[in-house]
Amino acid sequence: MEKKHVKWMKMGVIAALLVSMLAACGTSADKGGQAAEGTGKDNNENKEITVLYLDEPFWKQQNEEFTAATGIKVKYETVPFMQLHDKVFVSFMANSSEYDVVHVRDDWATEFASKGFLEPLDSYITDDMKTRLNPQTMEAMSYQGKQYAIPRYVWLWQFYYNKTLIKDPPKTWDELITVAKEIKDDKVSPYAETWGGIVSYSSFIVHLRSNGGEFWDYENNRPTFNSPEGVAALQFMADMNLKHNIMSPLSKEFTSSGAMTEVLTQGAIAMNMNTPQTLPMANDEDKSKVVGQMDVALIPGGKLKTASYGETGGLAIPAASKNKEWAMEYIKFVTNADQQKKMSLANGKIPSDVEVVKDADLLAKYPHYALLPEQMQYPFGLFRHEDATKITDELSRNILAAVLGKVTPEQALQDAETKILAMIGQK
């Protein structure tokens, strides 16, 4: 018994010592950081900015290139993508000045800008930027007429189809039904969309745009999806599933384009709208059973020749940042044409620079880029609103009910509109 006590006491002493050591390490590290920050303002060699984004090799390499070119050091913090928004949000709410550059997408830019968390960048924007960068991506990064972030890539949907099953890809949605019915392979679902969870609004927005409709009246802050074009779009989606029976039964389960790609690469889907990862994954022998079988086309159209959906990824400077000038230098560097090309070669992200998209090296590596200049001339942006998530969640639930035949398209859109108007305090 006595020995046990001694052992416990020893363990306690060791634990206390280790805690003290840890505390000492933490304190010294903090002081080191403060010292570097303090001298950084006086000495150009010690300039440092903190950037928050993902743990992927290219972004780290890009930071090194920036430091080599400018002398400004980059403290790079990484975070899981699904936590990116929340991590930044918590930091903003605590009025923290720890980050100098943060990644935003269309709806986050609107949300953060509306709360005053971001620095307006209009005074930094050059004419060169205005001409080089796709106007839809610039629009995606703005709020109430002010620019709050600079776009660097687009994650755009294109139309992917199995060329061993389909000779000519459909040019219109009506043609898609005809083409789908000609596929006689029992193991292959002719077509799929992401309708699961709370993401069905993204497919709906493409059909709505194809019909010539729009999702939101930004000037009057009102939904416009409950229109003849919207009802027709949702009726078409429901018909694809219930009347024509061409949809993959997994459509109602897909909560992301990635999940759909995983089924597509098993050869179980003939056609879908999907993100730029689709073709590289489909042609990866480790991941795919349809190597060399997939091809790309413009997304089918209706009143509009085509329309799409895709997020713009951009860089913003928090209003609380103490290093705004250096942060802007960083943003200019990583959004320049050369860096956008390197980014795209490394990870397949579509450059926001309209000329870089046409680059010969990129076209050689990514055949699906050939159609991008035309696809990007048509609408593709995400819905932007301070309450975008709540609004699209509500709409998606109603859309899913309609495509499964639980309610009529008219009823689904009417219900969604009523609830969303109440949500934003309008009648």
Place this chain on the structure above:
Amino acid sequence: MSVKYAKKTVQIMISIALMIFILFPMLWLLLSSFKLPLDLFSNPPELWPSKWTFKYYIQLLQEKSFTSAMLNSLIVSGFTTAISLSIGALGAYAFARFQFPRKNAFFLTVLASQMLPHMALLIPLFMIMKLTGLLYTHQGLILTYISFSLPYVVWMFRSFIIAIPYEIEEAAKLDGCSRMQVIRKIVLPLSMGGLVTTGIFVFMGAWNEFLFASAMTNMNVKTLSVRMAEFIGEDRIAYEIMFPAGIVGSLPVLLLVLFFQKYIVRGLTEGGVK
């Protein structure tokens, strides 16, 4: 005899069915960790890999960010457990044995702190850690986790102490033991099973915690749960890495349970007076 045999057979079959139900997800995780991505999404799903591969284990263990996240998790979970048990055991003893004004109200207050949704505490705690210079440090995360686990330890351990007959403690006092000696020589050894079981739950809670770890850690103190979430990328989920990471990440907890198995069994059976 035959009825008894049939009963036994049914019992065994139910046990096997339960075991399969509990172990099958773990078996799936284990086998999937040796699969190529192509096999992971085969339709219909296949249990066995068509080709066994260790390359994702090798890739994972060569990743410095993963091994350092493992170490960070060990530090944070280890200290959280040790400190929570040390302080919590004494607190639990006080609530079990001492009589003081408003004891029940204090005890309810300790329990009530557990009723607050953790999400509501995220921003206040973030600000406190920032103000105290503990943000993005091991200590900050350890303190945060202790604040959550301490009420649990007090509540759990109090019930173990109450189960020990007070007469034993009185006998020890008559033999000349001080209060601390009673705790060390009588209470802790007799409730070791409970202490270890509670400790394992605290360790697991800290090991798996994600919300606060994702907000209050940076590159230097990133824990395993946050690192693992990074395999869910913007473009796709790297399942081929996530499965081996799931296996490697569950090893410490598994080893801990195996190492303290005899105490856990004791914890479930102790409490009787001889």
